[in-house]
Amino acid sequence: MRKVAESTVRRLSLYLRFLEEFEGQGIATVSSGALASRGSTTSAQVRKDLSFFGSFGKRGLGYPVPELAGRLREILGLKQRYQVGMIGAGKIGGALVQYRGFRQRGFDIVAIFDSDPAKIGRQWNGLTILDIDTLEAEFARRPIDMAVLVTPADAAQPVTDRLVQLGVKAVLNFAPVQLVVPDDVVVKTVNLALELETLSYALANR
Amino acid sequence: MRKVAESTVRRLSLYLRFLEEFEGQGIATVSSGALASRGSTTSAQVRKDLSFFGSFGKRGLGYPVPELAGRLREILGLKQRYQVGMIGAGKIGGALVQYRGFRQRGFDIVAIFDSDPAKIGRQWNGLTILDIDTLEAEFARRPIDMAVLVTPADAAQPVTDRLVQLGVKAVLNFAPVQLVVPDDVVVKTVNLALELETLSYALANR
DNA sequence: GTTTGTGAAACGATTCACAGCT
DNA sequence: AGCTGTGAATCGTTTCACAAAC
Numbered sequence: 001m002r003k004v005a006e007s008t009v010r011r012l013s014l015y016l017r018f019l020e021e022f023e024g025q026g027i028a029t030v031s032s033g034a035l036a037s038r039g040s041t042t043s044a045q046v047r048k049d050l051s052f053f054g055s056f057g058k059r060g061l062g063y064p065v066p067e068l069a070g071r072l073r074e075i076l077g078l079k080q081r082y083q084v085g086m087i088g089a090g091k092i093g094g095a096l097v098q099y100r101g102f103r104q105r106g107f108d109i110v111a112i113f114d115s116d117p118a119k120i121g122r123q124w125n126g127l128t129i130l131d132i133d134t135l136e137a138e139f140a141r142r143p144i145d146m147a148v149l150v151t152p153a154d155a156a157q158p159v160t161d162r163l164v165q166l167g168v169k170a171v172l173n174f175a176p177v178q179l180v181v182p183d184d185v186v187v188k189t190v191n192l193a194l195e196l197e198t199l200s201y202a203l204a205n206r
Numbered sequence: 207m208r209k210v211a212e213s214t215v216r217r218l219s220l221y222l223r224f225l226e227e228f229e230g231q232g233i234a235t236v237s238s239g240a241l242a243s244r245g246s247t248t249s250a251q252v253r254k255d256l257s258f259f260g261s262f263g264k265r266g267l268g269y270p271v272p273e274l275a276g277r278l279r280e281i282l283g284l285k286q287r288y289q290v291g292m293i294g295a296g297k298i299g300g301a302l303v304q305y306r307g308f309r310q311r312g313f314d315i316v317a318i319f320d321s322d323p324a325k326i327g328r329q330w331n332g333l334t335i336l337d338i339d340t341l342e343a344e345f346a347r348r349p350i351d352m353a354v355l356v357t358p359a360d361a362a363q364p365v366t367d368r369l370v371q372l373g374v375k376a377v378l379n380f381a382p383v384q385l386v387v388p389d390d391v392v393v394k395t396v397n398l399a400l401e402l403e404t405l406s407y408a409l410a411n412r
Numbered sequence: 413g414t415t416t417g418t419g420a421a422a423c424g425a426t427t428c429a430c431a432g433c434t
Numbered sequence: 435a436g437c438t439g440t441g442a443a444t445c446g447t448t449t450c451a452c453a454a455a456c
Contacts, residue, residue, distance in 0.1 A: 004411075005425065006404060013403045017382070031437065040384055043437090044427055051439060059433040059438040076403050077410025091301035098297045101382065101399040106406075146405060170405040176223070176307065178246055186408040188401050193307040195394050197219045197282050198212060199352060199376040200312075202392040204283025205210075211447065237415065249415085250449055257417060265416040265455040 008049050012072055014039045015046065019069040031062035081106045083143065085168075087159055088150035089114035089122075089129045092174055096148060097125045107146070111138060115155075132159070139166045146170040153177050160187075214255050218278055220245045221252065225275040237268035287312045289349065291374075293365055294356035295320035295328075295335045298380055302354060303331045313352070317344055321361075338365070345372045352376040359383050366393075 018038045022030055032043040032050075039046075050056055050063075053075050057063040073079050084107050086093050096102065097109055112124055113132040120131045130138060147163050149156055149171055156175035163171065164185055173179055173189040181187055224244045228236055238249040238256075245252075256262055256269075259281050263269040279285050290313050292299050302308070303315055318330055319338045326337045336344060353369050355362055355377055362381035369377065370391055379385055379395040387393055 007425075009404050009407045010400060012407075013400045014384075033437085038384070042427070044429090045425095047438060048426075048440080055439060057438050060436045061434065062437065075407070075410070077406035078403065082402075082406060091304045095297035095301040096398070099398065102402065105399045105402065107399075107402050145409070146402070170409050172401055172405060178220075178244070184412070186405055188405055190396065190398070190401060192302070192305065192396070193311045193313075194216060194219045195378055195396060196288075196308065196311065196313050196352070197284065198215050199378060199392055199394055200283035200288060201215045201218075201281070203351070203376050204281070206390070213447075239415085248449070250451095251447095253415090253417060254448075261417060263416050266414045267456065268415065 004052050008052065009076070011039065011041065011045070011049050012076060015049070016069060016072040016076065016078075019065055019072065022065050023069060027065055029058075029062040029064055030068075032057070034062075078106055081108055082145040083108060083110045084146045084148055085109075085111045085113065085144040086148045086150065087113050087132070087163070088152075088155075089116070089119045089124065090150055093148075093150040094124065096150065097127070109148070110142065111144065113138075135159075135162060136166065144168060146172065149173040149175055149179075151175055210258050214258065215282070217245065217247060217251070217255050218282060221255070222275060222278040222282065222284075225271055225278065228271050229275060233271055235264075235268040236271055236274075238263070240268070284312050287314055288351040289314060289316045290352045290354055291315075291317045291319065291350040292354045292356065293319050293338070293369070294358075294361075295322070295325045295330065296356055299354075299356040300330065302356065303333070315354070316348065317350065319344075341365075341368060342372065350374060352378065355379045355381055355385075357381055 015035050018035055019030070032046040036043045036046045053071070056068050056071055086097065086109055089112050093112065097112065102109065109127070112127050112129045113135055114120060114129050115132045119129050122129050147168050149160065151159060153175050156173065156177045157179060160171060160179050160181060164181055169185050171179065171181070171185065171187045173187055176191050176193060179187050179189065221241050224241055225236070238252040242249045242252045259277070262274050262277055292303065292315055295318050299318065303318065308315065315333070318333050318335045319341055320326060320335050321338045325335050328335050353374050355366065357365060359381050362379065362383045363385060366377060366385050366387060370387055375391050377385065377387070377391065377393045379393055382397050382399060385393050385395065
């Protein structure tokens with residue numbers, strides 16, 4: 001089951017969302033073709049993606065909606081909730097703290113850190129912004145599964161090193177830098193300016 | 207020059223950032239290997255990426271930093287500034303309006319629209335939030351090159367249809383939906399919950 | 413001696429097509 | 435008859451390796 005492409009994992013997340021919609025409508029089974037058309041892919045792609053993890057369908061019938069949704073949650077590691085620490089209490093951090101999509105999907109932001117004395121001590125969504133200097137002490141009290149990095153570029157790598165030291169194995173990074181981490185730590189970087197540049201490339205090359 | 211992979215375009219954006227750093231340090235030439243190590247790729251990848259657009263280097267020497275940066279700006283369509291309209295004045299929109307990275311890279315947010323009467327008329331970063339009902343009238347006065355969509359999921363497709371009607375050719379979408387647009391319109395969707403799910407997949411499968 | 417530019421080879425992902433189950 | 439599961443074929447991307455330029 002090893003070595004599944006990231007593109008496959010992303011599609012599995014999409015399939016899960018569609019399955020949850022079907023579930024809400026009380027639809028009991030769904031074919032690969034139906035899932036495919038909702039996600040602008042092909043039925044063969046859907047079947048191949050699922051086949052990496054087992055065979056969940058019935059030939060001639062399709063896939064049982066609730067069972068497949070459950071299996072996808074298992075595969076994606078969504079049967080548990082995650083404790084998420086946010087590093088940086090700027091604008092983007094503020095938006096993410098209030099973003100319902102995270103909590104809805106099982107990701108609970110349980111701590112916010114910043115280095116700015118003007119921010120430390122303030123309340124955000126019921127959470128007190130903590131001094132980044134107390135990161136190690138906080139971790140001792142309250143383990144954290146994932147970190148969301150929303151610091152300025154130059155603070156990102158040093159704070160990442162501290163997080164790695166503390167045993168964090170997953171980082172969602174919004175700082176526009178390439179973070180260096182050990183092999184057993186997974187980083188996903190979201191670079192918003194870069195997304196806009198792929199759009200301007202597309203506009204310029206038509 | 208047609209049909210360059212999106213992965214290639216993303217790397218070109220990264221190379222440009224590194225070149226700008228080198229430029230700031232007054233470095234005159236750079237080798238493919240030096241660019242590669244900054245972006246965690248390989249020198250062959252760098253050379254192949256650039257070769258889609260021409261030959262910019264000197265054998266034995268490397269690439270002239272300012273010239274290559276200029277060519278990349280041209281290729282990426284960054285020699286002009288873009289007028290960006292933001293649709294939705296929620297938390298994420300607020301963060302993006304103040305995000306300096308956009309303006310720095312040539313993307314100017316020039317209008318903000320929302321449907322909530324409590325928000326319409328407020329000032330954000332010097333911009334008045336406009337009634338979404340005046341979208342068409344605003345466009346007549348002030349053309350917009352790109353739209354940033356930060357609406358609730360159910361509003362995303364209808365407003366996209368209106369934007370397409372108005373001639374918008376590029377949309378950066380933060381709503382968790384698959385937008386349907388004509389072939390000549392380019393959409394880039396950023397789905398934050400999905401990014402977290404690729405992390406939880408990685409944690410669950412080790 | 414160093415580093416580019418690029419065909420060719422290797423690798424990886426998607427699509428095809430069909431046998432096998434329901 | 436309908437739809438899955440999956441090898442085989444196809445397509446696309448990355449890496450290799452080396453001749454050509456400096």
